[in-house]
Amino acid sequence: MPGRSDGVPCDIYIPHQKSKTLESTAATEKTPSTRRKSILKSATSRLAEGTPRRSIHLSNIVEQRVFQDDEIISTPKRGRSKKTVQDDDEDYSPKKSVQKTPTRTRRSSTTTKTATTPSKGITTATATPMTPSQKMKKIRAGELSPSMQQRTDLPAKDSSKSELQLAREQLHVSVVPKSLPCREREFENIYAFLEGKIQDQCGGCMYVSGVPGTGKTATVTGVIRTLQRLAKQNELPAFEYLEINGMRLTEPRQAYVQIYKQLTGKTVSWEQAHALLEKRFTTPAPRRVTTVLLVDELDILCNRRQDVVYNLLDWPTKSAAKLVVVTIANTMDLPERLLMGKVTSRLGLTRLTFQPYSHKQLQEIVTARLGGSEAFKGEAVQLVARKVAAVSGDARRALDICRRATEIADTAAVKCVTMLHVQQALAEMIASAKVQAIRNCSRMEQIFLQAVAAEVTRTGVEETTFMGVYQQVETIAAFMGVTFPPPGRALRLCSKLGAERLIISEHSRNDLFQKILLNVSADDIHYALRVAEMVN
Ligand SMILES: Nc1ncnc2c1ncn2[C@@H]1O[C@H](COP(=O)(O)OP(=O)(O)O)[C@@H](O)[C@H]1O
Ligand SMILES: [Mg+2]
Incomplete structure (x- = not known):
């Protein structure tokens, strides 16, 4: 399919099994309209767009912009019209030129380049030069399993932005890359x-x-x-x-x-x-x-x-x-x-x-996002990865810390994030009001908070009861070798934490059956109790 010269709007990056039938211009011209129809009919598009027919263009524009700006997708869009799905495929395009219609860019990119492999523009070392149609054939033949690896696509560099700025954009959690390394x-x-x-x-x-x-x-x-x-x-x-x-x-x-x-x-x-x-x-x-x-x-x-x-x-x-x-x-x-x-x-x-990401995986994820950017020293990424893996293995957290580190480096008017900036970003995180509040709690209060978090994890339900939490307090206290507080004292801890707004408890009742909600993230608790060790 790549390299069509008949000017028929077609998606060169999508492999076609039935490419022969599609060779006929008539056939291809028919497909888009039928597809569009079916999408207009689809309930999902209606939901996403309210009044379908009019807003389809709007949604296209919005999504296209997302792709043009960053060549990324933020959240999956519901009820994509045919065109927007095409835009998806557009992500393969190594070019970052302004795209009026997806097809136009594609054609130009195919005419100017003999090798139409999407991987041409891919900067990661893992990409293999294989056209999507070749790849799909292999997938169908069972020789290859579908992977996200080759869909890695990073935006062409915008010269008006500094390396740090670009890195910061790429590190934003709302930017979901085409390919998810380690998954x-x-x-x-x-x-x-x-x-x-x-x-x-x-x-x-x-x-x-x-x-x-x-x-x-x-x-x-x-x-x-x-x-x-x-x-x-x-x-x-x-x-x-x-x-x-x-x-x-x-x-x-x-x-x-x-x-x-x-x-x-x-x-x-x-x-x-x-x-x-x-x-x-x-x-x-x-x-x-x-x-x-x-x-x-x-x-x-x-x-x-x-x-x-x-x-x-x-x-x-x-x-x-x-x-x-x-x-x-x-x-x-x-x-x-x-x-x-x-x-x-x-x-x-x-x-x-x-499974939570290991430090190696987090390092790979951040590095892949940075896409060979000079904005980060390798050891700085490694430090973030190690610190986060030690606490939660949460990619979101790792990306946030890295982003903050780029801001700190920016303020310091340097071009590259070093260990120092990462240390500072980590230290700031401990300095956040909630984390500080947790750090200022007594040991028993901290155990109580940990117990609420543990109970939430155990039940998978955010709302816990005092009884459930108390059992967790017993376990944690025993594990730590401290004498666990009797229920009366635990109830007092509970109301004190409620007054500090670290938890939300039922004011009206102060008994064993009261409901308790955590008012800080479990991550904050982890960090409050562990980041001190991490930074030092
Ligand atoms: N393997 C990965 N590679 C790149 N980014 C990732 C990866 N895993 C997670 N992320 C980033 O972390 C964010 C959170 O991921 P998400 O899928 O929402 O996690 P979950 O649903 O498990 O809470 C994503 O938006 C993405 O930016
Ligand atoms: Mg999720």
């Missing part, structure tokens, strides 16, 4: 699962877990984008994609409303949505395409109404549903604790756990 195995796992389900047109459920900042959301959405691209190219049966996020729902049952809205574009009450979804997923409809539903931040949905989570995990087991659900949560054993063991085994969840 190739996970990518392939999820890819194989979803592709299999879509090919076989059957339902299933995958449970992805791991602590925050381990790239779960980024990996899953990366897989889905790849699959959407393949479906668009008729390399894969069409499927419908919906996503909900526990964090963004005011109430668990809103999940039904959101799902129904994405499917049909209609907003109904949760009762109606529930009934209609139940009907949809239990009534056979032979011509219906597979629905892929991503439920991110499942933990938060589990707050009180477990029936919602139950339904979300149960619907895929109905053969009529043709529903594939991918759930993402922070805790590994959430389904077991939430639903009864027997139920979970019947649900037949496919599981995948994302």
Whole structure:
């Protein structure tokens, strides 16, 4: 496909299996319009865009800008129109020229270059020069498994910006790179699962877990984008994609409303949505395409109404549903604790756990983001990676510290971030108000806070009860070899921490059954208690 000279808008970077049929101009001209139609019809686009027809252009512009500015994708966009998906592929383009239409740039890049491999512009050493079509052939033949490695793409340097500025932009967490280093195995796992389900047109459920900042959301959405691209190219049966996020729902049952809205574009009450979804997923409809539903931040949905989570995990087991659900949560054993063991085994969840990043991995992630930039000394990156890996293995945190270090270097009017700047960024983090407050707590109060964090991790639910926390206090105190406080004293600790706003407790009751919420991030607690050691 690359190197078409007929001027037909086509996506050179997307490999075509049926390239012969597409050679005919008529055929190609027809495809875009049909595709556009189907996208206009798709519920997901409606959801993302409100009134579909008019706003499609708007959304294109917005997304195109994102890609032009940084050649990155921030968050996966729902309801992409055909054009925007093409823009996705645009990311392969090694050029950073202004792109009026994606195709135009592509054509120019193909005419000026004989080797049309996307990897031409890739600066990482890992990229192999292989055209996407070659690669796809290999993937199909099973010689190669789909990986994100070769999709690495870094923006061409903008001469008006300093190295430090560019580095800072690249390090922003909202900038999700095309390829996620160190998550190739996970990518392939999820890819194989979803592709299999879509090919076989059957339902299933995958449970992805791991602590925050381990790239779960980024990996899953990366897989889905790849699959959407393949479906668009008729390399894969069409499927419908919906996503909900526990964090963004005011109430668990809103999940039904959101799902129904994405499917049909209609907003109904949760009762109606529930009934209609139940009907949809239990009534056979032979011509219906597979629905892929991503439920991110499942933990938060589990707050009180477990029936919602139950339904979300149960619907895929109905053969009529043709529903594939991918759930993402922070805790590994959430389904077991939430639903009864027997139920979970019947649900037949496919599981995948994302381990926290090691310091080597964090180093690789940051280095890949910097893309050969001179703005960072190697040892500075290494220091951040080591410090963060020692505490949480959270890529987000590592990127934040690096970004802050670039700012400090900027203020100091130097061109390169050194160990010194990183040290300073780490020290500042301890100086943050919340972290300071935690550091100023008594040892027992700190243990209590740790206990709340541990209880949140254990249950996967943000709201804890005093009883649960108290058990954790006992464990932690025993582990540390300190005498654990009797419940009365622990209750006093609890109200003191509440007064300091480090936790939110129920004022009205000061008993064993009161509910407790952490008002600082678990990370802050880790850092408050450990960064002191890290800096010194
Ligand atoms: N392997 C990786 N390579 C590059 N960046 C990563 C990687 N893993 C995580 N990140 C960065 O960390 C951020 C958080 O990742 P995310 O997928 O949201 O984590 P999770 O969903 O596990 O909490 C992402 O926005 C991305 O910028
Ligand atoms: Mg996430």
